[in-house]
Amino acid sequence: MARTRYAPDRGLTARMTATMFLLGLVSVAFIALIIGIGAATHASDAVIVLFALVLGGGFAIGSLFYSDKIALSTAGAVEVTPQQQPELHGIVDRVCALADMPKPRVAIAQSPMPNAFATGRNADKSVLCVTTGLMNRLNTEELEGVIAHELSHVAHKDVQVMTIASFLAIVAALLVRFSFYGELFGGGRGRGGNNNNAFPILAIIMLVSIVVYAVSFLLIRMLSRYRELAADRSGALLTGQPSALKSALVKVSGDIARIPTRDLRAAQPLNAFFFAPALSLRGGKSLATMFSTHPSLERRLAELDKIQRQLNQGR
Amino acid sequence: MGFLDTLLGRTKPVPPKLDDLFALPSAAITLEAGAGFKPTGSGSVCFRPVEGRSFSDVQKEVQELLDMSSGKEGGLPVEVTKDTYGFTWLVSSHLSDQVDALVTDLHAVNSSLVDAGFGPQLLCTLVAFRDDQERRLALIYLYKRGTFYPFAPLDGNNRDNALELQVKGVIGDDLKWEPDLGRWFPVWGAPGL
Numbered sequence: 001m002a003r004t005r006y007a008p009d010r011g012l013t014a015r016m017t018a019t020m021f022l023l024g025l026v027s028v029a030f031i032a033l034i035i036g037i038g039a040a041t042h043a044s045d046a047v048i049v050l051f052a053l054v055l056g057g058g059f060a061i062g063s064l065f066y067s068d069k070i071a072l073s074t075a076g077a078v079e080v081t082p083q084q085q086p087e088l089h090g091i092v093d094r095v096c097a098l099a100d101m102p103k104p105r106v107a108i109a110q111s112p113m114p115n116a117f118a119t120g121r122n123a124d125k126s127v128l129c130v131t132t133g134l135m136n137r138l139n140t141e142e143l144e145g146v147i148a149h150e151l152s153h154v155a156h157k158d159v160q161v162m163t164i165a166s167f168l169a170i171v172a173a174l175l176v177r178f179s180f181y182g183e184l185f186g187g188g189r190g191r192g193g194n195n196n197n198a199f200p201i202l203a204i205i206m207l208v209s210i211v212v213y214a215v216s217f218l219l220i221r222m223l224s225r226y227r228e229l230a231a232d233r234s235g236a237l238l239t240g241q242p243s244a245l246k247s248a249l250v251k252v253s254g255d256i257a258r259i260p261t262r263d264l265r266a267a268q269p270l271n272a273f274f275f276a277p278a279l280s281l282r283g284g285k286s287l288a289t290m291f292s293t294h295p296s297l298e299r300r301l302a303e304l305d306k307i308q309r310q311l312n313q314g315r
Numbered sequence: 316m317g318f319l320d321t322l323l324g325r326t327k328p329v330p331p332k333l334d335d336l337f338a339l340p341s342a343a344i345t346l347e348a349g350a351g352f353k354p355t356g357s358g359s360v361c362f363r364p365v366e367g368r369s370f371s372d373v374q375k376e377v378q379e380l381l382d383m384s385s386g387k388e389g390g391l392p393v394e395v396t397k398d399t400y401g402f403t404w405l406v407s408s409h410l411s412d413q414v415d416a417l418v419t420d421l422h423a424v425n426s427s428l429v430d431a432g433f434g435p436q437l438l439c440t441l442v443a444f445r446d447d448q449e450r451r452l453a454l455i456y457l458y459k460r461g462t463f464y465p466f467a468p469l470d471g472n473n474r475d476n477a478l479e480l481q482v483k484g485v486i487g488d489d490l491k492w493e494p495d496l497g498r499w500f501p502v503w504g505a506p507g508l
Contacts, residue, residue, distance in 0.1 A: 013323050020322070086472060086503070087399075093500030094400055097438055098363060100329040100459035103497045141401045156324040230324030237328060240365030240436055241401070312367035 009233060009306075016226040020165075023219045027168045030212045037205060048178045049205070056171035064163045068105075068120040068127045075117070077109035077129045088135070091144050092128065095151055099238055104128045104154060114138070114252045118150035119159055126154045138248050145245035146252075148235035155234065158227050165220050172213035179206040224293045229303055240311060242304040249304075253297045328435035332461030333425050335491050339442060339454065340414045342463075342489040349485035352444040352452050356411040357507040359404045360424040361438045373431040374403070377424050381407060384420065393420075396506045402438060406507040417442065425458075441466075443508050450475070452482060453508050454490070462493035472503055 034049050063070065072079075082089040089106060096103045104118065104126040114134040120126030128150055135143065153159075179202045236242035294300075320327065346352050364370055374395075381393040394406040407420040421440050428434055437458040444452040453466045465482040467475040479499075483492055493499060502508070 013325065016323055082501075083472075090400060090500070090503075093498075094363075094402065094438060097457060097459060097498065097500065098329075098435070099326070102495065103500075140399060144401065152326060155326050157321045158324070161322070161324075227324050234324075234326040238326075238435075240363050240370070240433075243366055244401075308367070311365050312369050 009230075012226060012229055012233070016223065016230070019219055019223045019226060023165060023168070023216060023223065026212060026216050026219065030168065030172065030208070033208055034205070037201060037208075040201075049175065052171050052174040052178055056167060056174055059170050060163050060167045064121045064160065067159055067163075068125060071117060071119040072107055072127060072129065075109040075129060075131075076111070077107040079105055079107045079127070087140070088130070088143075091140065091147055092151075095144060095148050095238065099148075099151060099155065101151065101155060104151070108132060108135070116146050116150050118154050120154070121159060122157070123154055128154075134252070137251055141239075141241060141244040142248035142251065144239055145235060145241060145248050148238045149231050149245065150235075152231040152234035152238070153227070156227065156230060158231070161227070162220070162224065165223055169213055169216045169220060172209045172216065175209040176206055176213060179203070179209065221293055225295045228294050229300065232300055232303060233307060236304055236307045237311070242308045242311070246301055246304050249297060249300055329459045331425065331429065331434050331437045331458035333422065333429070333458070335461045335463075336418060336422060336425070336440060336456050338490050339418050339456070342454070342486050343414045343442075343444075345486050345489050346444065346454075346482065350482060351446045352450075352482070353446070354411050354414050354417075355443045355445050356409040356413060356417065357406060358409075358417045358421055358440065358442040359406040359505065359507040360421050360440050361398075361402050361404050361502075361505070362428060362433075362436045363401070363438060364403050365433060365436060369431075370433060370436075373427065373433060377405065377427045380423060380427065381405070381420055384423070394506065398504070398506075404506045408507070414442070439502070441502065441505055441507060450478065451508060452478065453502070453505065454482075455502065457493060457498065460493055460498070461491060463490040464493045464499040466499070466502060468501070468503065468508065472501075474501060 038049065071077075080088070085106065085108065088108075092103060092106055102124055104120070104123075105128070107127055107129040109129055109131045111131040112133040113131055114137050116128070116130040116134055118126055118128045128147065130143070130146070134146065138146065232245065236245050239245075295303075343354050347354075364374065378393055378395060394408070396404045396406065398404060405424055407417060409417045409420075421442075425434075425437060425440075428437060439458060440456040441453045442456075444454070446452070451468055453468075454463055455466050456463050465479040467478040467482070469475050
């Protein structure tokens with residue numbers, strides 16, 4: 001049995017586990033609290049909670065099933081055949097053969113912004129999209145690094161994981177909205193014996209939902225950053241060329257900062273699945289890091305340095 | 316990939332399957348009898364080099380090993396080329412009736428890389444064939460799948476799909492074929508073809 005040079009990163013695994021555990025803890029606490037409130041108020045307000053859960057679940061399932069179509073149409077991308085883009089397809093073919101995974105559909109978005117994303121609810125239905133800006137700026141090996149990173153997202157099932165992780169935040173956000181309108185319109189109307197109870201209970205639900213939303217939002221962002229590092233890692237190990245990915249990251253990050261704001265706003269909804277985010281937050285650096293979906297460039301480069309050393313260990 | 320690996324965003328590098336490659340010599344005989352395609356005696360191993368010293372050392376050793384074995388029988392030295400995708404091809408050339416020796420050479424490359432811990436870098440192996448009308452054909456072995464597929468290039472980045480399917484039919488069960496046609500990727504301009 002040959003030894004492996006591809007040891008897992010225990011620190012990253014531990015941090016990701018802790019984040020998911022906290023996210024799970026918040027959901028359980030949230031649901032327990034809502035059930036508690038429902039029981040205390042003879043369930044008259046539980047209807048909106050149920051409604052929010054169903055609607056939130058619908059959103060999550062919908063976005064999971066239509067993620068490829070939504071992402072492609074938002075980015076204005078078109079699928080390309082191997083005849084149209086033999087080189088791009090050649091790279092994807094080879095990376096897929098190395099990783100032993102089915103080949104995704106390949107699409108190109110006409111955009112000067114250098115970026116790439118992969119989406120779809122499973123490996124068979126996934127689609128990989130690169131922008132023309134990315135293809136113009138990167139050479140073949142750098143493009144391969146980016147594609148390996150995106151295909152690692154597919155292999156890690158990041159679309160499913162992040163959709164499930166976001167479910168709670170969606171429900172909490174819906175509850176904030178519902179209880180807000182409930183207070184506006186429901187408070188004045190007659191509600192039988194519960195009338196004088198309704199106001200404070202809706203306020204409590206709203207408060208709890210706001211807190212849950214804020215906490216889970218931060219945790220989801222944190223999880224997203226860890227998933228990016230994990231994809232960087234798997235991609236670099238797959239191609240054996242962490243340096244190519246590093247140089248791609250440097251090129252892309254430098255370019256993105258120079259793109260005008262109009263493009264940035266237009267691309268914002270897709271950020272979570274992009275290779276490098278097109279949004280740079282102003283203000284305190286630590287705050288920007290907390291809210292960001294992607295780790296900082298320095299962090300990503302440092303992690304890739306580690307992989308480089310690991311691949312090059314003596315025999 | 317297991318549930319836990321998905322949850323934690325880990326991928327295990329896929330180790331190569333080496334053994335099915337040895338089915339090639341008997342398949343070559345079937346192919347010649349059934350479709351008139353003769354091996355050209357050249358074959359190649361394609362892998363993704365890893366940056367850094369460790370890997371280049373291993374690659375140098377493999378090359379020396381193959382050069383030594385080819386020198387004994389008066390064969391040609393091993394040729395190393397890098398393609399436009401950054402993959403390295405080690406091309407080994409033999410007389411056209413020495414498919415066994417060719418497969419042994421290819422296997423030597425495989426096992427050297429695997430022993431050094433670089434097994435996941437292996438992409439494919441290609442063995443070239445030709446018929447009387449000089450039509451080109453390659454049988455390609457995918458390491459990660461342990462399966463073969465045929466590749467028949469025509470001029471100008473076109474493939475002779477009819478010939479490929481015919482070859483698959485002729486050889487039949489002698490080789491383990493790749494069932495997913497989406498993985499029959501073209502290798503235009505592959506060295507040794």
